[in-house]
Amino acid sequence: MLSRTAGSLFWLARYMERAENVARILTVGDRMASLAHSLGNTGNEWLSTLRAAGCEDGFFAQHGAANGTEVIHYMVADANNPSSIFSCLETARRNARAVRTALTTDMWEALNQTWMRLRDLDQSAVVTEALPDFLDWVKERSLLFNGAYANTMLRNDAFSFMRLGTFIERADSTARILDVKYHVLLPRGEGVGGALDYYQWQAILRSVSALRSYHWVYQERLKPWLVAELLILRHEMPRSLRAAMEQVVLHLDLLAGAYGGKQGECHRLAGEMHARLRYGRTEDIFQSGLHEFLVAFISHIAQLGSEISDLYLM
């Protein structure tokens, strides 16, 4: 396959996944902000939302303070923000268009219809009253696209490059979402384990569609270390770091197999990251600091992305 084609598939999948994750992060942000309102305002939910999406620097280059309307607009519709939902879907379609021939009709139509609908949307309405509906719609479209590609695409190297894009982006995003909790400070008088703390953990689980899964797996009330365990170490949880890294390792191995056994630094790094998650323990992660663990993971994921690019996409 052309390296450029592989690159477009990789980024197509990444940007679709990112659009979905930004929608998920915004859903949490919106929820936390309204909770904070009823439980005693801390005022920094929107700031943590920006951080979770990795949009903090870009936002403050344009804006002074993080208020709800501006953050929502920046993350939904701002063309200057490469990770806004509009930009993500636009970039995804641009990549898809460049490799139109490598996609199945179902994939293309799922994406193209999303893009056409997006073009006709009234941005200002989305940013105000229609936000929850819009975010649900984005999630739905992404799930449709993922379904289309999981169910119609030939299982060859093209599929593996899409998979790599999806799971690298997802690992990055889950790590960021989990890290939000570190940034959301509890207001004075609200202790760890208090009502607000509880609802914040709940919101995080909801954002990755894992609240019910938590109850199935643990059958007890929300505990921070269990939430972290679920989203980091449990392989049954499809959005956990370990599950994502399992897929990354699998597809890197499939590619190496298809290309005569050739491996690169990306194979070593992915294997190492996966092994840490597979054999790691929650206690150890909390002992050395959850935030520190997540920051290191996010930087390794970035490194992995650039190694994959060096071996296959250039």
Add this chain to the structure above:
Amino acid sequence: MEQGETTGRRFAQFDEMHESGVCRAQYAMIRRWLDDLPPQQLALKQHEAELLFRRIGITFAVYTEGGGPERLIPFDIIPRVLDAAEWDFLARGLRQRVRALNAFASDVYHRREILASGRIPAALILHNDGFRPEMQDFDPALGVYTHIAGIDIVRLGPRDFCVLEDNCRTPSGVSYMLENREAMMRLFPGLLARHRVAPVSHYPEELLDTLKSVAPVNCPAEPKVALLTPGAFNSAYYEHSFLADEMGVELVEGADLFVDDNTVYMRTTEGPKRIDVLYRRLDDDFLDPLTFNADSALGAAGLFAAYRAGNVTLANAVGAGIADDKSIYPYVPEMIRFYLGEEPLLANVPTYDCGRAEDLAYVLAHLEDLVIKEARGSGGYGMLIGPCASRAEREEFARKLGAAPTSYIAQPTLALSTCPTCVESGIAPRHVDLRPFVLVGKEIRIVPGGLTRVALRAGSLVVNSSQGGGTKDTWVLEP
């Protein structure tokens, strides 16, 4: 059929469905179908067609006007029909013309016998932008320069077909021919089944066979073909990706290619892969920054050297444009006589070369009757249609003509044939032309039909999609 230069009759308008009030035989069933179709049904089907095209994503970036970079080319659901005898005549005329155009390009880059014979002025060739001195004495595989030709045909009467323009560089539109048929099969399967319509869907296979047949002699094994596109922002990008897909070949951009030891490779996830035939949809100027436009990042450095070394075939050949220049066009009938020893089957439209003093004087005196085109323009941009222009527009154009007469040619305003077409008020006649695609490799192949373009505005003669034209499916009936 008439032969030789056309009479250029001007205002007797020929309708392809009705001849003096009577429905022509090949349209009989379509006429009945239209008569039986309730008017709302027609509008509904037209709307359905639009949705179909939008969904499968046929778009065409138009250079001027607002409205975003992607816009749909309107499709008209009433087909245009040619009977077997009409097509047979056209096909013979097209083969003849394309053979002569290729012979001419070969002659221009070798012995230049036609110039020596005085039939074409040497200055017209040697100072032409389409002429590539780098091609002198180079022998492309099988001596073919134009592998894919799009010849624009207009019809002035029942037996009166003329060539309006030759396209020997990178003619586009064939994807619309294929998609239009696909759309008709989805929308009106019954109507198609009642006719014996010659199929067109094998065009990509014919194209691939043609390209493989012109692989360079140095080609080590089964030729590897790729399609070179300028990229997703090109107006014909959809077509490039569509054709690559249908042929099962890689769609490459310049950045995917590199040249090593005069051999062309593409960068793949498995390492470099050799390319033997490049169907390039990129102008000469942009092919190779080392030989042509040094600022171009669209091609690949060293591509031309690899071509001259006989390690890759470019289709169409570099310099093929010398044969389709508008200033060369008037001489095509002469080429046919000179190289083939035959009389031309397809007529030319009379053309005034504004670079010649007596032609210029005539053109300036008859601006209100003529169509003036840039000799090197394309796509219907920068032209003046005398009868439709205002006095001020004509005066403005006269000034342009005076300043650079050699840049323009003029032709009489032709009474292009019309075809019934869906418009807002119902069904009305609209002007059409036809672009058949001629493939030249080991043999010459023409898929029956071509792209019919239709001017959707009442009375308009401009069929270019960039100027608000639409398309129709073209049916060639089998005998």
